[in-house]
Amino acid sequence: MNFDLAAFRAEFAFFDQNPDWVYLDNAATMHKPAAVVAAETEFYQKFNANVHRGAHQLSQQATQLFEQSRDTVAAYVNARSREEIIWCSGATAALNQLAFGLMGSVLQPGDRVLISAMEHHANIVPWQFHCQQHGVQLDVIPLTVNHQLDLAEFKRLLALKPKVVSVTQVSNVLGHIQPVAEMVQLAKAAGALTIIDGAQGVLLQQPDMQQLDCDFYVFSGHKIYGPTGIGVLYGRQETLELLKPLLYGGEMIQQVSFSGTTLNQLPYRLEAGTPNIAGAVGLAAALRWLQQWDQSAIALHKQQLLKQLYEGLAQLPGIELLSQSSKNAGIIAFNIEGEHHSDVAALLDQQQIAVRAGSHCAMPLFAAMHKNGAVRLSLAPYNTEQEIVRTLLAIKQVLEILHG
């Protein structure tokens, strides 16, 4: 099967509505295909009811759609069972649940948690906060000079016997793909529970939980063509059982009296309150839609765009590339020498090129690179060759204005 870019792009009404924009902020959020918008709309128009508790058929119908969506996600990530899929609002919520939920049940005073210098704040700050309160030591895998994780240091830090290792699959700033499969094996051999932040990595290829064999994997729906406000906390059933719930109330409870409360079974035990039902339905629609396309052809197209953009940038004078082009998920961070990233972004915005500038919720990574921030261009398969050409011309224009 070949990749029909025009047909793929036509799935996104956003581009018809915004024909003058080049959208290169896909790592922040992606656009939604018609199938996702239709699934959410259809849910609200035809099936809206609360799940799990209604005495009426409408609620049963909504529950069925909601639980079928869980099955779709479970199949997509090749989980062992549907109970391994916990709905949450996104990767940040999932990581907060994990940091909170493992304290005390798994992590005792004096234990260690290992993260990396490349993490998003969502995989740093919850650990920092809860580790400090529980007397748990937080260790950090440093970077190599090429802005990759230092695997030699990782192995050395594993010798300190961390109970939990939590690392990102892809740097949200640089796009660098990390060897998480190898890292999971090493961490498991060292006796640690493993958490993979798949926020930027879930799109690389269809994730296979049984093959990756990590204990937890988290991702956000809106970064894989789905709606905002829905995400997934995947966990092996036996390790999910270890988690203390972060939130209480609603379907997660089996029985309440003032002498005590019994919690429900997985997955409901970790899903307090009314879930984002339409969001779950929308995310399942996104995954089903995505699977209709030839994945290797999509990946190839994105790699071609990345190559075109990277080589084009490398030819411009005074461009400092922070990302490497090999093993890159489609993100390029760069600066213009001597210029502030916010000036570059403002001048691109003026030309209707949507990018992100700043430290991208990864201040420790920038500290490790001795930079204040960067401009980030993040690609999606619906981007076109012409858009890359336009972006490179716009950056040339920025250079002329700043240096003129």
Place this chain on the structure above:
Amino acid sequence: MSNLTLLMSQTEQALQNIKQQQLPLLTQTTDWQSKYRILMQLGKGLPSFSPELQRDELLIAGCDSKAWLLHEFDQDSSRHYWAFDSEARIIKGLVTLALCQLNGLSASELTQINFQQLFALQGLQQNLSPSRQNGLHAVIKTLSMQAGLLD
């Protein structure tokens, strides 16, 4: 004269020059490239803060670049004066534009100013991204507070 007093008087002098020489160009120019070029020139004309004046307590929170704002109320003349610096050239240009309209005004004159219009006057606001706008709103809020217009 202290560093601080020197900076305040140099800034006031620079703003007078900018008002006479560069500001008219900004309003005459129509193409966006020249507009930004002039705006950045405006900022370049405003004296920089020396490293010892780039103090954390002068930083404006909510800007995606570091920006320092210094305020002084001159008791003798009952007038407000500011000095400003930023790592980013466009924000410095924009705040210079604002200070051209504010510096040296009395408290009652400042009440006549529409702070939301300080940048919009030149038709530039539409060119600013939300994060930058947020930064400018933080600058406007700080300026208004220092001018005694907000509690």
